[in-house]
Amino acid sequence: MEFFAFTDEEKVFKGKVRRCARERIKPLAQKYGETDDVPQEIVDVMIEGGLFRILFPKEYGGDGVSAVKLCIAREELAQVSLIADVTLAMQGLGGYPVVLAGTQEQKKKYLPKLVRGDLLSTYALTEPAAGSDVAGIVATGVKKGNQYVLNGKKRFISNGFRADMGVTFVKTKEDMGNKGISAFIYENGVEGLRVSRRLKLMALHDIVELEFKNCRLPAENLLGEENDGFKIAMRTLDLLRMSVGAASIGTAQAALDLSIEFSSQRRAFGQPISNYQAISFKLAEMATEIDAARLLVYRAADLKDKGIERITKESSMAKYYATEMAGRVVDKAVQIHGALGVTCGMDVERLFREARLPRVYEGTTEIQKLVIANMILKEAKMTEKKQL
Ligand SMILES: Cc1cc2nc3c(=O)[nH]c(=O)nc-3n(C[C@H](O)[C@H](O)[C@H](O)COP(=O)(O)OP(=O)(O)OC[C@H]3O[C@@H](n4cnc5c(N)ncnc54)[C@H](O)[C@@H]3O)c2cc1C
The missing domain is CATH 1.10.540.10 (Acyl-CoA dehydrogenase/oxidase, N-terminal domain)
Structure with a gap:
């Protein structure tokens, strides 16, 4: 479609x-x-x-x-x-x-x-004590001559082990919240950077912790102006965030396809279970929710490609709805598969675990709702002002 x-x-x-x-x-x-x-x-x-x-x-x-x-x-x-x-x-x-x-x-x-x-690259923002609250990051970058010395830890960094390089975000100015963060390009293997793979997630993922210990990066590795890192991080997410929703649509679509096939073949009480409304209505709900998510995701992507400067609200709506939708759809798929749905090694069981991750990364569902609420309240105030 x-x-x-x-x-x-x-x-x-x-x-x-x-x-x-x-x-x-x-x-x-x-x-x-x-x-x-x-x-x-x-x-x-x-x-x-x-x-x-x-x-x-x-x-x-x-x-x-x-x-x-x-x-x-x-x-x-x-x-x-x-x-x-x-x-x-x-x-x-x-x-x-x-x-x-x-x-x-x-x-x-x-x-x-x-x-x-x-x-291959990665993006290292999250820290042990700062996930949603980006302004709370404590890793630092201190300028010494023509170098910056980085210290601190980053956690939950995807593809961090395989990546050859990445962009990381550290504090370069104290007490300035998100206005004191700068972005740096680093290369894996640079002296003073330890990459460890101590984390194991519920679904497959190359995910690591990074530790910068007196890691000296040339000043040329500063990305943008000093203390502009937060803006760079957020503008990057404006492109990528709605695409998390697209990945969730893929997961949900795979679960729906498996469910259609399985329910058409699996028989109970003398007929395929897809003949029972309890099952076919699930399929209808799954298909409808997937299409609704597609509308939100491709609307946000289309606006981005048309050059609309800020698509924060649309991107957050797409990410929030599509990732939560995938959770609901895959749960129904597991139910349709009965005991096979909860059997390790079944595709639908793997999809159930995979669908859970995007609700957390690149801004949790709660953070997307915060963003959307802030935007609609701001829009309402502006409309009110115009009408006065
Ligand atoms: C699979 C996966 C891959 C990831 N990849 C990367 C990566 O490549 N690079 C990277 O930098 N990070 C990555 N992350 C980290 C991810 O971005 C963070 O986990 C996420 O931002 C949430 O941070 P946190 O885990 O510290 O949770 P917290 O921020 O501690 O939040 C805990 C809970 O509190 C809620 N909460 C927090 N603040 C509020 C609030 N103000 N109002 C309401 N609820 C709130 C959250 O929604 C959540 O439910 C990844 C995470 C996962 C799971």
Whole structure:
């Protein structure tokens, strides 16, 4: 089904990604199973499929940044491989800050390699004591001569083990809340950076802790102006946030497809269980909720591609609704599968665990609601003022 009349180019892209995902990535995802590693074979197929190109401007070898294509790709990838989906997202999260705020030198140094997949990236914002409350981060960057010395810990950093580089956010000015945060590019392997993989999530994920201990980065690694890091972090999320919703749509669609197939074949009391309204109504609810989420996600992506400056509310609505929707849909899918639905090794059981993660990362559901509420209250006040 189509929304917002995808352009011809987007339609061709969707077909291409779908073939790449189903014919090439899915068999690899099955071969590697639930590993937390990012298999190079999967990355290679993503490179060949040109998937990283949709995140970067043409002048650096990309196809031009496209939120709609990013959502299309995440929807298709999440149906077959969480690793592939997260790898694409992290390439955007680590690469887009460079697109937004990088100097010519930084762009020339990193973007062509990110487009080609010669470098994989990550985005390191969260700390042990600061997740939703970004202003509460305590890692520091102190300027000494022509270097910045970084100290502090980052936690829950996706693809952090496999990544070759990342963008991190540290305090460069005390007592200034989010106005005292700066963004830095770092490379894995730099002296003073320890990457450890002590965390194990409920679904497969290369997730790490980073510890910067007197880690000296050249001043050229500062991204944007000093103390502009919060803005860079948030503007990056404006592109990526609605695409989390797209990945959740992929997860939910995969659960619906499995449920349609299973309920048409599984018989109880002499007939396929899909003949019973209790089951068919579930399928109807699942399909309707998935389409509702698609409308929100592609609306936000479409606005972004049209160059609308701030799409914070639309992006948060898309992320909030689609990720919660996937939780409800996958839960119904598990119920339709009966005991097989809760059996380890069943696709639907894996999807149930995978659907849980996006409700937490890139802003929890509660934080999305805070953002939406703030925006609608502000809009209401402005309308009131205009009417006076
Ligand atoms: C799979 C996964 C991948 C991740 N990848 C990355 C990554 O690559 N890079 C990165 O930097 N981080 C990453 N994270 C971290 C993620 O962004 C944080 O976990 C998230 O922002 C929430 O922070 P927290 O876990 O510290 O929870 P907290 O902020 O401590 O929140 C705990 C609970 O309190 C609620 N809460 C907090 N404040 C409020 C409020 N004001 N009003 C109402 N409720 C509130 C939250 O919604 C949540 O339910 C990842 C997390 C996961 C699970």
